[in-house]
Structures are given as structure tokens and as C-alpha cells.
Amino acid sequence: MSDWVWNMTNTFGAGAAPSVRRNKFSLPLAAAIFAIVSGVSLTAPDAVLAQSYRFNAVAIEGNQRIPDATVVSYAGIGRGEAVTAAELNDAYQNIVNSGLFETVELTPRGGTLVISVTEYPTINRISFEGNRRIKDDALTEIVQSTSRQVFSPTRAEADAALISEAYSQQGRLAARVTPRIIRRSDNRVDLVFEVFEGDNAEVERISFVGNTVYSDRRLRQVLESKQAGLLRAFFRSDTFVADRIEFDRRVLNDFYQSRGYVDFRITGVSAELSPERDGYVVTFNVQEGQPFEFGRITTVSEYEGVDAAPYQEALRIKPGQTYTPTDVENSITRMERLAVRQGRDFLRIEPRITRNDRDLTLDVEFVLSRGPRVFVERIDIEGNTTTLDRVIRQEFRMAEGDPFNPREIRQTAERIRALGFFSSADVNAREGTRPDQVILDVDVEEAPTGSLSFGGTYSTTDGFGLQVAFQERNFLGRGQTLGVTVSGVSSNTNYSINFVEPRLLGRDLRLNFGLSYSESESDYSDYDAISGSFTTGLTFPLSERSSLNLNYKLNARDINLDDDSDVGPLLRAEAEEDLRYSSSVGYTYAYDTRLTGLNPNAGILLEFGQDFGGVGGDVEFIRSTARAIAQTAVWNEDVTLRATFRAGNISMLGGSDSIATDRYRIGSSIMRGFTPDGIGPRQYSPGNYDDALGGTTYAVAQFDAEFPLGLPEELGITGGVFYDVGSVWGLDQSDSDVFYEDFSLRQVVGVSLFWDTPVGPLRFNWTTALQKEDFDEEQTFDLSIRTDF
Template identity: 50%
Template sequence: MPQVAQAQQYSFSSVKVVGNERIEPATILTYARIARNQPVSSADLNAAYQRISGSGLFENVSLTPQGRTLLIQVQEYPTISVINFEGNKRIKDEQLATMVKSKSNRVYKPSEVEADAQRIVQAYAQDGRMAARVTPKVIRRADNRVDVAFEVKEGKITSVERVTFTGNRAYSDRRLRQVLETKQAGIFRTFVKNDTFNANRVPVDQQKLLDFYRARGYKNAQVTGVSSQMTRERDAFYMTFNVIEGQKYHFNAVNTVSEIPGLDVAQYDKLTKIGAGQTYSPRAIELAVTRMEQQAIRDGQQFVRVDPRITEDPRTQAVNVTFALVRGPRVFVQRIDIEGNTSTLDRVVRREFRTVEGDAYNPREIKNAADRIRATGYFKNVDVSTKQGSSPDQVVVDVNVEEQPTGSLGFGASYSASDGIGLNASLQENNFLGRGQFLGLSLGTTSDNNSSSLRFVEPRFLGRNVKFSFGAYYTTSSDASNTYYDTKRMSISPAFEFPVSERGRLEVRYKVGQDELKNVNTTDSSQILIDEEKNLGKQVYSGLGYTYTFDTSIDQIDPRYNMKFSVSQDFWGLGGDITGGITSAKIQGERKIMNEEVTLRASLEGGAVHASGGTTILQRYSGSQVRGFESYGIGPRDLGAKNKDALGGNYYWVGKVEAQFPIGLPEEYGITGGVFWDVGSVWGLDNTAGTDPVDDSMHVRSAVGVSIFWNSGIGPLRLNFSRAIKKEDYDNTQNFDLTLSTQF
């Protein structure tokens, strides 16, 4: 405090500054603001003291009047020599050094050091260690220098012990927990990061709950609060989400009006695709608005906006929607600025915009672009905002992204009675060289088979909504289950894929490959010997093909339902040794029932292959699609051969039905159960000219089984226990198989 004499008024002809080493006297006088030969009160001296002390440059300050001279004594804060971190193991020194603002050879500031300690505590809290404590210690050295040491006590991971809900009636706690990013601590809590408490994840979980309910018709659902209570030991949290579900609504009257002269309302009205009685969904409204605004652009109508005007009737739980076509403000996109991408090229982000500089500004399209950028998976955070440009009719779109790792190294294992234990490894990069391209390499081996593959995908070929892919694979087998010969197969296939409708995509491809059948035992089937002779050691095929896919998940409105259909054809004969082709089709559906506790799945698929001069076993179907039977365990068979060799078939069909459901275990274990039923057949040969009798009839096979699904800490695992209930005497069944895959 300033030392004030009894007199209340002063006048100083000079001001003397002592004790300063680095700070210039003029700088200190600037803070003091004491004018020479002017009246100065005690309050003025106190204000001068507060300004000098508040500068943060001095450890001690005193102001002492000495007659006509004011003496200002200061003691500067020392300079930091070294900053050390002690006790930290989970977060390395290099990472902590980037968090703290105190630096070597800078002035030591106690407030800044305390703030640095809190930053380190916050970093540990985000890593799930809420009990972490950081104590800064200052060690005085000569020449007014200090060393700063941050003593860290990391503590244990603070997990989420339990997540509960209040107010939920339509959906159980078990189902709602599946929606959240936050997970309860399970038996693999050491490996699973989502079961650690993270306060930043709470608002994300709240929004996920709201989206979940509203997508299922609960238009006015609310999450009124989240209670997070820490245990006495400070090693776990109990979280409770307070939910108000409200009523479930459905669409009633849906119509379209225009406030723009000259627009044909009829062609826009048919784009709503919302029927009366359909469960209310914000997604359905959003898709309808997008279709209409895109149609307006195709019609050459600029600045057309679709305003969905929603009214609800709580008595009937009905929602009426009027899509109003209105003229929006004449605003243009001046430019799109992209920041935060260090490795990802700007064009990878920019290509997700349907809007370019100079186009009419459409807020909804900018929002959709932000969603598409998030969907790429390249970024941890994506923030898209707008601000006024150089004039009121111009806007600048700011895109700020935070990148995240996009590469993965995967290891997997499988087991089946026929192939034994199999191992595989994969390396993939989803954002190759920051260009938004996919590059993947996989290797696999079992006791009888080896395989390798390479795949490259450019999702926006030449900047257009066209996907280019290139695939190559190489496989070998030797005396595999139910076969007694060696094979070698290889192929390469470039392809282009593009949309043909909202939910439909078409892939066109060229494929060239070589099949080799060799080392056939002379005691084997005469039919296989014929195949080997026909094969002449190697067969080269070359041709064009296509695949059409219809997938409702592309613009899924009701998340309880999903359906996918695909049909594929390949035509051989563009060079090579084979002419003919192969056709296959598959339809599959999924539905969640019993408040989405149970998932039902069903599929039906089939195919046919034809080649000039007849097919060989390498081109035919093996029957591996039917669970409960080994590969080449069903289908045409040479009954007269010593080994009753499987021959494969030119035709197949398979129907599958399965259900997945909880089995009463705590959901944090990630274990659910299932039952399945498969039925199908493989049949048909071009000829049976061998010396042995061959059965190539369409005998129907069937198997039932139970499954255990486990989302374990080392990857998703499925165990199938099956039993064949309809089979032929010569079929080879398989009662158990296991698949496991994981990524690091």
C-alpha cells in the first residue's frame, strides 16, 4: 500500500523509480499517471498504486512521498528459467508444454501459472481423470530467476458407473443407452474410452436423445436436464437424463402453396412424398424442402425458398404441413473460407458444397453441406457459419474444421470347422494424402487358403458425384475342405459408380482375371478331371458388368425400417478364353420391433452362371451362403468318386431369417443373443458326361441356429451354433463357427 502522510494534498516536482531492472522507468510512470507540480490527493496515489500493481509486471510495489519527490519502489517478477512436469505418465511432457502459457525466459506471473495448472487439470478431465490434481511449485534461483515445476497427481480414470433416465415410458433405459455416445463402464473399461466421464459429451448426448425421439414421431420431446453425481471416492459418476417424451404425432394434411407468381405448384407438391398417417419425422420435412428447392434451381428460379408451416392438433396427435414457396432475399455467396485443415486439401471440403462463389445463398444448403462434411469422418469437429461480405447482399461462409486420424491397422481372426483358424490383417487410410481418397490393403490366411487384396476409391472423380474405384485380388488354395485340388485366382477391376435416383446407384465396371485349376488327384471325380482338361491349366476371362443398388438408408426417414435391393450382371467375352456371364440378385430388409429392443432381418438372394462350353468348378457356386453347412458342403456331387467330390453348381438361392435381442445381461457387456433359419439350394451342371453318377438336382437344405453377438473390447464377435434340419446324406454340415475382427 502507498505510505501516505497526514497531509491530504501533495505536489511533486520529481518522481524517482527504483528497483526496476528490465522495465523502463518511463513505462512505470505511464502506469502511475502522476503529473509534476500538480495537486495529488491520497486517492490519486492509491489509484496509481493499483495501476502499477495491476500491470502484472511486479511482485511488490510501494509509493512513498518524500517532500517534493515521489519515490516509487518496485520489485519485478522473476524470469522463468525452466518449466518441468513431474508425476505425469498418461500425458507426455511435450503435450503438456503446448497447453501452458508460461514459457522459459518469460516473466513469471503467479496468476498465469495457476491458470496453467487448471489447464492441465482440464486436459486430464477430458481424458476421464476427474480426480487429477496439479500443484505448481516455484523454486527461487539467483539473478531474480525461478524454476517452475508442475507436480501432477493423475488419479484413476473416472468412469460412468451408471446411466439412467427419468420420464421415459415408450423406450426402456436399455434402448436409450444405445443412443448415447457415453457408455456405462463394462468389463473392458480399460480399453473403452466412451465409458469415461466427459462433460463436453453431455450436450452431444442430449441432442442425440432429442433426435432419437423426434425421428420417431415425438415432436415435442425434451431433455430438461442431466444430473451427474460423483461418487465419494471420486472415481465414477452416476448420470441421469431427465426426459419428457410428449405425444407421438403423425402427418395428416400435407399441401403446397406458392407466393411466387408463375410457379407450377403441382410439380412441387408431388415432391413432398409424405403420406397421411405416416409417422411424423423432421427428416421427411427436410428432404421434401431440399427436393423442392433443387427443383426450383433446375427450373431457373433463383432465391426460391420453401417455408414449411407446421400446425399440430394435440387432441388427434396430428401434424399438418403447408410447404410455402416464397421469394427469399437476393443474397449471394461471396466466398467460402476454409480453416483448420492441415493435411486435408481445401478441395476435399469444398466439394461437399453444392454452392460455389457467386451462387444464390441458401441457408439450408449450407447446413446440408456442413452435415456432408461431418459425414466424411475426416474431422473431429466441423463448424460452418456465415457473416456479411463486402456488401449487404453478399455473405462469406466460414468453415472451421478440426482433423482427426483417418487411418487404421486392423487384425482379425475367424474359426470354422472346415477351414480351422484363420488370421487376417488390413491397413486402410480413408483420407489418403489428404485427398479424400480411400486406400486399403488386406491379407488373410487359413490352413488351406491365402488371399490378398488392394482397393482404391476416389469418391468424387473429376470433382463430380461419380465414384471411381480400382480393386485387385489374388487367392490360392490347396486341398481345401471338401475339395482335393489346388487353385490360383487373380483379377483386377476398375469401376465407376454414380447416382441414378435419390436411393439408387449404378456401378459399371470392367473386370479381367485368370483362374487356374491344378494338381487334381487322378482318383478324384471324373467330372473334375473334365474341368481340369477344359481349363487347360489356366482360363482368362474379360468383360463388362454392372450392379444396381437401391438402399433406403441413403435418405432414411424412419430409422426402424431399412431395405436394400441389388442386382448384378457380368458379361464375359471381351477377349479371354470364356464367353458367357453371371447374374445375381439380393433383397434384404431390417425392422426393429418391441420398442426397438428386437431387430428382425430377412433376405432372399440367388444367382446363375453360364459359360460357353460349360462352366468349371471355379466359376460355380460353393454353397457357402447357407449357414450350418461347410463351403462346398452342399450342391452337385460326384457320388461315384472315391472322395464323393463336391462339384459346385450353376444356380443357387438362399433365404435367411434372423432375430437379435437382449438376453438379460447388463448392456455394458455388449452381449446380445439371436436365432436364425437358413434355407436354400445349390444345383445344376452343364453336363454330367463323366463316368461316375452325379447328383445335380435342386435339393433344398435348411438349418437353424442360435447366435451370440458380443461387442467386446477387442472388436465385434459373433458365435453361431447351428443344426441342419434338412440335408442330403452326402452333405457336410458345420455346427459352430466364430468370426472376430478388431481395429487398433
């Protein structure tokens, strides 16, 4: 019998793309050759398939790394066994499919089957060419091929697909990746992935079909995806990412649901790629429905011995309010907390909602019932390589052995995600060692929590400035915040260090420390000021919307005059005083109903605080401050209205007098239209001095409206108007040439232009004074900018 061969050859030119060419004889062709060489006439292929062979030995040739036994095991041919042609073909295929060999040949030589192989080379090194957007380290983590591993063309092609997918996630749908090999000595190759990144596929346009209540502009503000604008080179939110569109569907649904549109539906989202493959037109098809309000709110008890009345009284929702699932969820949470305080550990609250289409209301009946007696066996936490377990456990309102509450587990997961320490966080329950116990599994993935930022500032009053800030939000994995900031402009330099412990002793008690030092050279007064301070305090909640801060402050202040300063006698006398220390204890109460997240439309902030000086130090005083903010959105939330009131007073006690650095200067930061020292008590002598002294009392009310200008929103330009009214007055000491020591009202009106740019939010203010005093210093134009880069 003459020799015959099954053969498979994979060819790779140096630097050429991996390609596979399998050359093997077909069974009919092999049969014909066998018949010609051996002089045997066969009339049908079946005769060849039925032909059997018997080999006394199997010889392996060409292998260097792979043992003979491994090759024989893949072939599956035993010594002395009868083997058909079909089984020889199967043996050939088995060796090929092992992925270890570049070429395979099976050659019968008498009673010996010779298997000749050429092993795939090993990978010497892996490199990437043409990649700029994704660095080598990130791509190395993506690919499955590794150095000193046997090269596999199939795996290389799969790695190229993974790299392309990574670019697609960044919106570069035109990215192409080609694997190449470069032959080296000793049967080694360098694997090179050539990357053509292509351009970003941008979102050229986002539109909505079916919306009648809210404009396209308002709905686009809700979405994370943004339209490409004139400054598209600086933005990444206008890059088309399929996962982001899916997230947009959820937030759009939440937006409508939170406003009472319980029938809101997204019937479809289409994303059409432009012929150039560089942009998408995304269209959301929606059905808004009608807004619903809360109707009758009742509570019934199906739990024997539990009175429903206290739970009804605990509710904060009222008939006529806009219906939101969040309010229902918060009401259930409040009632469950009441149940815990009453010792009803397994009480469950189920909302039963009745729809009234006639008057567009939803009646909600809260049903109190007894839930199953299930306890928490243990809490297992995985994935936290840096964050301590206790930081995560602090977000649980339950511990091992406590009753299990599914709703509380969902809220715990939300609190863990809200920490901002993890890129993903899931809390799941599974059955414990007994049917009445569950094990809570917490799976988290750490995210970067440190940042080093460089910022720029600009204002017409202080000029350009720089800021360098370091912040670690999860210091040493303890959930603490440490921040260091250095900033300066032409006339001010500031240094500060802050530390925050959000969970002191594992309780909802926030501890903060702060150190700061500043030097300022006033462009509006002929003196320099130096100040340093140390602050510490404790903040704790009084209710869901109110909190109380107790603090201690130690301050040191000094005023310096230049030798050629032309200042009046009052300011000169204050500058001659030694460095002044003040030590005070105080409190700040805050009540905040402003909503965050999906519905930041309306709410109020009320804040009042007092500091009592004289706990050591050089001076005694009482400093009181008040702030109130009210905001709402009107005209289908296209226009935002805001009213702000601020006031402050410092009363010196025990014979102490205030100095200029203690008193209020409200200028452009609080009262627009004037320079920082532009209004208030002033010591003035023609040709001699003009000193802004500040005042011991101030009060300012501001009224703002922000609205669209009809420009494409991708420009990020909106307009506004404002009206400010207020004053600063009062001094401890006076003189004959002091003006405006008594209350004197100022009023200004103005227009604003807001521009969200890549370098930060710009605000342009043009103002004119309706009422002012003769020596006030106006500032009719103001530009401010701040950014991190």
C-alpha cells in the same frame, strides 16, 4: 525526513508451490512511524494522507532486464511533482500489478525516490511429471507459459487449471495439478507441473423417468454415453463427460421426433456423483407425449404464375405415415430442386403445420412464395491446411452468382461435415458489398484422416488370422481414398490395393480402382487356388435411393494339386488347365431404403448385377447375382427381424467350361450349419476321393431375429434365432460318381449369442440340420470374431 518503505515480497522455495505474500506498511502505520522518527505529532491519519512530497530524482535498483524507464512509467511519478502518500501507494501497486517483479520496495531518500525491485526469473524449461493419459506434447499446447518467458505465478496457476480441465474432459474429475519451480543460476527457474491423474469418473448407471413406450434398454442404445460394465477397463464411452451428456440430450430428442413424438420433452437431466467421486448416476427425466402421423398433405401457390400441381406430385410423403421433421425437410428440398429445373430461382417453400389433437395427425400445407432476390457474391474458405478448396466447394450445390438459398446452405454444411475430413465445419452467410448479395464463409478445422490398423480374426473354419491395413481417406487433400490391406489366416493370404475418387470431374460420379492377389489352401479340398484381379468402375445415382455401377473386371485363376492329392478325374482335369484369364464388363443396380443414423429400424435393399465375360480373356460367360434384404424392429424396437435372400448363376458360353474357382461355394458364410465346401455337387468314390466341386447356381433365404436376454446391457450380450433354407447345384461337366448335381434343398435352424467385447463383436452359432444329404459336411458350432486394435 527519515526513510520509509512500501514493500511486496513473493517467496518461492526450491521446488515449492508458487505462493504470494504481500508485506507492505499500512498508511496509518506509516504515518505513526513517520511521526516518531521526525518528532512530529499527528492526531489523525488524514494528516498523513494530506502530506505531500517532492522528489527531484527517481533511482531504480535491482533491475537487470527491465529498463529504468519502464519501471518509472509504471510508477507514474514525475520529477519535481508534488506526491501524496496515497499516490505513492498507487505507484507501488502499479509496479506490483505489472507482474514483472518478485519484490518491490519504494524508499524516499531526501529528494530522491529509490525504487528497489527483484525481477521475476525467466522460465528455463517447462516439464510435466505424473502424466500418462495426456502426453507432454498435448499439455505443452494447453499451457500459456513458455520457455524464455518471464515467470508469472498467476499464469502458472491458470495453466494448472487448464490442465485439470483437460483431464476433466476425459472424465478424470479427481485430477490435481500443482505447479512447482526449481531455482537455477542467472535468475532462471524450471517450471514443473506435477500431475495426479486420478481415476476415471465412470457412468455407473443411466436411467430414465417418464418413458412408457420405449424401454430403458432401447433408449440407452441411442445415447453415446454407456454404462460401466464388467469390462470397463477397455471402454471409454462409459467415462462421464459433461459435453457428451449434452450431446445425448440432442440425440434422444431426435430419436423421439423421428418417430412422430412431436411433444417429446426432456424436463431435466441429473448427474449425481458418488461419494468416492469415481462414478455418476445419470437420470433423464422425459415426457414422451403421443405419436403423430401425417394428415392432409397439400400444396398452394402464392407465387404468381407458378402452378402448385407439379410440386404436389413431387412429394413422397403420404397421409398415415409417421410424422418426422426429416420427411418435411426432404420434401422441401425435392420441391426446391424442381423449382430450379423450372427456372424459378427465388421460389421459397414454407411448411404450415396444423395440429389435430383428436386424431393425432398433423396436416402439412406447403406454401410456394417468391423469396428475396439475393445472390451469392463469393465463397470464402478458411482453416483447410491440407484439403483443397475444390473438395469443399464440390459439396455446394451453388456457385458465385447463383441465387442464395438458406436451406441449401444448411444442407451444404451437413455434407461438409459428413466428409469426415474436419473436426468442425461451419458455413455462415454475411452481407456482401451490396444489399442483394451475401458472402458465404466456410470455417473448418482439419482432422486426422489416415489410419494404420492391425486387426485380428478368428473363425472355426479358418482359425486365427491377422490383418494390417493402411487407409488415407483424404489422399493428398483431394478427397480421395487410398487403401492397402494385407491379411492372412492359416490357409489364406490376401493382398489388396484400392483407390476411390468420389467426385470425378467435380460431379456426383464415383470412380474406383482395385488390385488384389490371394493364395488359398483349402482345408476341405485337396487343392490350392491362386487368383489375382483388377477391377474398375463408375457409380452414379439414378434417384435418391437408387444407384448404378458400371464396371470392368480382369481375373486370373489357377488350381494346383499336391503330388499326393487324392482327387477325382473332374477336379484333376481342371487343375491340369493353364492359368485362366477372364475379362468382363458388367453392371450392378441397387435400390436402398434402409435408414441410417437415428432411425435404422426398417428398410429394404434390392441389388441385381450381371457380368459379361468374353471381352478378351480365355472364357465367355454371363454371371448374375441378386440380393434382397428387409429389416424391421418390433415390440418397441427391442426385437430386430431380418430376412435376406441371395442368389447367383454363372452360365458359360462359347464352349467354355467353369472350373472349381469360378463356381459358388456357399458354406458357412451364406448358408449356416455347413462347412465352406459342405454342400453342393460332389464327386465321391469310397476310399478314393471326396471332392467338393461347387455349383453354377445357388439360392439361399435367411431369417433372423435378435432380441435381449434380460441381462444388463452393459455386458453387451444379446440372443438370436435363425432359419436358413437353400441349395447350390449345377455343373458344366458331370460324371457317374457326381452327387447332388440337381437341386436338393437344405434346411437348418439355430440359435445365436452375440457379445460385444473390447476385442470385437463375437458371434456364437449353434445349428442343427432339418434337411440335408448324406455326404454333406455339417458344422454345428461356429464362432467368428473380427477387430481392429
